[in-house]
Amino acid sequence: MTPATIKVACSNCNLRELCMPVGMDADDLQRLDVLVANRRKVLRGDRLFHAGDTFTSLYAIRTGFFKTSVASEDGREQVTGFQMAGEILGLDGIVHDRHDCDAIALEDAEVCVMPFVQVESLSREFPVLQRHVHKIMSREIVRENGVMLLLGNMRAEERLAAFLLNLTQRLSVRGFSRSQLVLRMTREEIGSYLGLKLETVSRTFSRFSEAGIIEVKQRQVKILQPDMLNQIFNGAASCG
The missing domain is CATH 2.60.120.10 (Jelly Rolls)
Structure with missing residues (x-):
């Protein structure tokens, strides 16, 4: 093309x-x-x-x-x-x-x-542009470190909670809802990113849904209890 x-x-x-x-x-x-x-x-x-x-x-x-x-x-x-x-x-x-x-x-x-x-x-010519480029590169390094933390130390529930919280935060900066999102990626792609098997990703989504933390309709996700997601991400809660 x-x-x-x-x-x-x-x-x-x-x-x-x-x-x-x-x-x-x-x-x-x-x-x-x-x-x-x-x-x-x-x-x-x-x-x-x-x-x-x-x-x-x-x-x-x-x-x-x-x-x-x-x-x-x-x-x-x-x-x-x-x-x-x-x-x-x-x-x-x-x-x-x-x-x-x-x-x-x-x-x-x-x-x-x-x-x-x-x-x-x-x-x-524009030092402010140079600083901005450096800031973008630094943000990528921080993101890579965050992924390593996800893959190294977190349980499946914590990884998925972190992923959903990160997506909603980034979308809200762009003027979108903090509580509703459409997943553009597949469950398999989420699993690849988070270091989880497809079955584990699907099972964890189901747990979150059954616990009333999120509502899932195909690729549409509604965050019902963001505080619970935060607690799971911080290792302070579990949905069983």
Whole structure:
């Protein structure tokens, strides 16, 4: 598929507060418009980039939902993250100038393409942009550490509670409900990310539902007792 591309202005984007530095005035934002080369549409199931592709750009998600994944030696997929509107994809390619993972759209999506050469050039001109890029990279390191904690020390209930709390928190920043969400990923993909078998993920969802903590209708999830989820995440409660 040849992606459709159109010019976009950061200064007029309603997501700029999420993926652009805070504290820049309108004139500076207009000067940063050159940073975004175009928008690119990615259909559900298509890859934005593949592991091994030459790294050229960062991608700010404008609409849609992605997963990143790597292939194990035996060919199985290991999901490494889920990304939504306002978040940045492509940071994995900075180290070796090649992408280390696949980025796959979980629904029809659109990204803003930011050539990294221009990101580096403008970072020297705008220290606030450089700090913002460093902050994004630091956030990825913190996220990786959080995943390691999930996989290393937490029970299945704690892992799923942490996952749901994290999703609702990120969605609420974007103006969505803190208590209702649509899961764009499958139970199997959730299991891959959390280090759990599919059966364990399904069983844990059922436990949460039976305990009245959540209500599940296919991929729609309603958080009925967020305090209980927090208690489970902190190891202070169990739903049996």
